[in-house]
Amino acid sequence: KNEVEQSPQNLTAQEGEFITINCSYSVGISALHWLQQHPGGGIVSLFMLSSGKKKHGRLIATINIQEKHSSLHITASHPRDSAVYICGAKGGAQKLVFGQGTRLTINP
Amino acid sequence: KAGVTQTPRYLIKTRGQQVTLSCSPISGHRSVSWYQQTPGQGLQFLFEYFSETQRNKGNFPGRFSGRQFSNSRSEMNVSTLELGDSALYLCASSLAGGDRSPLHFGNGTRLTVT
Numbered sequence: 001k002n003e004v005e006q007s008p009q010n011l012t013a014q015e016g017e018f019i020t021i022n023c024s025y026s027v028g029i030s031a032l033h034w035l036q037q038h039p040g041g042g043i044v045s046l047f048m049l050s051s052g053k054k055k056h057g058r059l060i061a062t063i064n065i066q067e068k069h070s071s072l073h074i075t076a077s078h079p080r081d082s083a084v085y086i087c088g089a090k091g092g093a094q095k096l097v098f099g100q101g102t103r104l105t106i107n108p
Numbered sequence: 109k110a111g112v113t114q115t116p117r118y119l120i121k122t123r124g125q126q127v128t129l130s131c132s133p134i135s136g137h138r139s140v141s142w143y144q145q146t147p148g149q150g151l152q153f154l155f156e157y158f159s160e161t162q163r164n165k166g167n168f169p170g171r172f173s174g175r176q177f178s179n180s181r182s183e184m185n186v187s188t189l190e191l192g193d194s195a196l197y198l199c200a201s202s203l204a205g206g207d208r209s210p211l212h213f214g215n216g217t218r219l220t221v222t
Contacts, residue, residue: 030207035151043151043198043213050207086151090207094164096141098151 003027004089006099014107019074021102023087032070033088033096034061043086046072077106110134112201112214120220126187129217133180133201139163140182141211142174145196154197157182158205189221 004025013019023032034046047054047061049070054061058077063070074081082105088098113132121127133140142154153166157176174184180201186193196218200211 033211035211035213042215043200045200045210045212048210088151094156094205094207095166096153096156098153100150 003091003097004087004099006085006087006102008102009100010103010105012105012107013077015078017077017106019077019081019104019106021072021085021087021104023070023072023089023099025068025070025089025091025097027089027091027097029065029068029089029091030094031090032061032063033090034070034072035086035088037084037086037101039083041083046085074104079106079108082106112199112212114197114199114214114217116217117215118218118220120222121189122222123189123191125189126185127189127219128183128185129197129199129219131182131184131199131201131214133182133199134212137201137203137212138180139202139205139209140176140180141200141202142182142184143198143200144168145198145216146194151198154184156205163205186219191221194219194221 036044058075060073084101086101090096115130139158141156145151155165156163160176171187176182196216198216200213203209
């Protein structure tokens with residue numbers, strides 16, 4: 001079992017839908033990162049959080065330390081949100097371990 | 109403010125050769141970390157440097173090494189290249205490390221080993 005598991009692996013939705021991507025981790029962590037990667041593009045850091053909830057525009061990230069679970073939500077999704085979303089957990093020995101990514105496609 | 113700069117962008121090497129990749133962090137950032145991304149394994153952590161000291165290392169063989177200079181610029185070296193080393197290599201800089209401040213990624217170096 002991987003230390004960091006994301007679900008779903010692939011997600012297709014219609015423009016305007018509310019999107020949720022989940023990330024579960026098995027180790028104690030000091031920080032949880034959410035990253036975005038567009039096809040052929042570089043990686044952009046969306047959030048770094050260690051507790052609670054953060055919001056940036058239409059994106060919201062939450063983390064539950066007790067349940068070792070984080071979610072990334074996108075409200076009013078748009079085709080430009082189509083990308084791969086990756087969560088990364090910085091935990092034991094300060095190593096950053098990533099999930100396998102969630103490929104999101106938003107159709108107009 | 110200039111972003112994270114990685115050079116070169118593309119590289120083709122032959123099996124058995126060695127390669128050095130360079131990463132210039134955002135001005136003022138003292139932490140640089142390196143990652144390997146492949147279609148099969150996804151994104152994997154290589155190592156992290158802070159103020160010229162390696163803070164931690166991922167599960168890669170000793171052929172993968174790195175260093176950080178006093179100006180925070182970093183290099184990673186891969187010796188005795190294998191076909192499986194073909195990947196996108198990314199570096200990221202942060203003010204104080206990935207557990208205290210967000211990561212800023214460069215565009216990566218795409219290495220092809222033939």
